[in-house]
Amino acid sequence: MKIFKDQLGVSHFFETAPKRIVSLVPSQTELLSDLGLEDRIVGITKFCVHPYHFKSTKKIVGGTKQVHFDKIKELFPDIIICNKEENTREMVNELRKICPVWVTDIITVEDNFKMIFDFGQLFNCRVEAQKWNDKLAFALNDFKDFIKDKPFKKVAYFIWKDPYMVAGSDNFINELLKLNHFNNMYDKNPEISGRYPEIDLRKIKSEENPDIIFLSSEPFPFKESDALEIEQLTHHVKVILVDGEMFSWYGSRLLKAFDYFKKIHQELGFTFLQN
Known part of the structure; x- marks a missing residue:
């Protein structure tokens, strides 16, 4: 036994x-x-x-x-x-x-x-x-070596719509955001607590002014139309659709996630240079 x-x-x-x-x-x-x-x-x-x-x-x-x-x-x-x-x-x-x-x-x-x-x-x-x-x-x-000189950016990671919900503290998504030098504006936020809190989208710009809003493909399947809507409501904060499996699936999926994260940073680097 x-x-x-x-x-x-x-x-x-x-x-x-x-x-x-x-x-x-x-x-x-x-x-x-x-x-x-x-x-x-x-x-x-x-x-x-x-x-x-x-x-x-x-x-x-x-x-x-x-x-x-x-x-x-x-x-x-x-x-x-x-x-x-x-x-x-x-x-x-x-x-x-x-x-x-x-x-x-x-x-x-x-x-x-x-x-x-x-x-x-x-x-x-x-x-x-x-x-x-x-x-x-x-x-x-290898990823830590890749990310070490990348600048930190303030982000919000959305997982749900109607009501809008985001990744907060004490969850795997938040840990992977930190690994990526993405400062989650809802991590240990004194105004909004919880692992996946509901938020008022209209206040996001005035309260924290994030650099990027990520819209996950799961559990809510955000689409391009949602990105456009949120960009308008947040006065054109940059909104990016991301593969939710890469940020929330643990286990062997993490191996593919590291390559996925590198691509995100490469695309972000080009985008911010353009802006």
Whole structure:
């Protein structure tokens, strides 16, 4: 019998590595696949879009906030993978009646390394986990070297419309913004607190006057029309559409994110020179 602790500090006991996995977090589904565990994954959410073929080869059991408990139970899982932010406490408590529920808690890049290490131990894929952490560590150091001389810019990162919501403090998006030398105007803002606070768009220019507003592709799919509308309402603050997966997906997706961030900075450098 082996004992493992998840990122909430909950102890789990397994005689052998879990063979039947239900993953209720899209980015972690992708990671499990990249760790060579595709054959063990039996259930996923409708938002688990990577790898693409999973939607036709794996059982869809619902979303990240609401699932079909009966469908999960019928899969006879050995373990269910959840996340503190993505899945609700009520859902996790109900799922624990079916089988052990492993909950991750990812705020920092270091938390991401720990998750991958933990999965390597839990699923007995230590070599693959170490390979991924080595690749991510190399890419992280390379990006830090790339970004070290880049100027800091004040930004707002929008995740939702009607009402407008932004990334605030204590979340992975905010950590990646800081890594990119983007000072999040809603990080520990004394006037507006919370992880994803609602904001009054009409006040954004007068209160903080950001250099850039990022509009994420998820969870709300912002479009060019939204960018134009916000530019007008904020008196032409620069608005950029960004790939939300690159800023909010942890796990193996982070490797692609570093290259994506470099492209953003290269485009921003050219744009600000033009202006």
